[in-house]
Amino acid sequence: MTSEFKLAPSILSADFADLKSALTQCESGGAHWIHIDVMDNQFVPNLTIGPPVVKSLRSKTNKFFDVHMMVIDPENLVEPFAKAGADMISFHVEATNDIQSVIDLIKATGTQVGLSIKPSTELSSIEPYYDQLDLILVMSVEPGFGGQGYIKSSTERVVKIKKRLTELCLQDQVLIEVDGGIKLHNAKEVIDAGADVLVAGSAVFGTSDPVQTIKDFYNLSN
DSSP: OOOOOEEEEBGGGSOGGGHHHHHHHHHHHTOSEEEEEEEBSSSSSOBOOOHHHHHHHHTTOOSEEEEEEEOSSTHHHHHHHHHHTOSEEEEEGGGOSOHHHHHHHHHHTTOEEEEEEOTTSOGGGTGGGGGGOSEEEEESSOTTOSSOOOOTTHHHHHHHHHHHHHHTTOTTTSEEEEESSOOTTTHHHHHHHTOSEEEESHHHHTSSOHHHHHHHHHGGGO
8 A cells, every 4th residue: 555645746837827726726636735846047957936936826825835946056045935935945965065054044944944866966965964854855857847757766766765764763754755757657656665745747737637636646545
């Protein structure tokens, strides 16, 4: 039986002209979180949304806002996103030379802390921070664009992280989130590997009935 998990639909794949409807679909489908991809056209080759949009969305839903910053100098955006209504702020281990200071800055805002890692980055780069995190975000595609295919080796990375968290008795403290190429046909594999949160973008908002698709994801655990 597949364990319980949280689905975090990514509004990157929604209609940007009607994000309110995307939030309503997440509400109706029962999604736990809303995943918000922040890209700066520097750390990744794409440009998305900033704090003003998050602030506008915040007034439309009480859902947990999972803000994934794919930006250089992440410390500059921590406070603006926290004030805009982020519940979780994740940043990339590859985006800063002072990981500790960014963690401390996020904690100081009262926001939960996530640390994200690209598919080719060694897991050893995040291990020193495990006991300070609320979430580890495993990228299962190269960050920057939605709609990419799942990198199969990501499953083993999730297994290794879960094993290490268990060894450190942190498995109940630190969630593992997987982002990239998640579809209904591979979601169970990723959950069974140890993922607690799945990000799904085009797999939800690229369908004719996003509400039913969200429910279909959750039915995997029944």
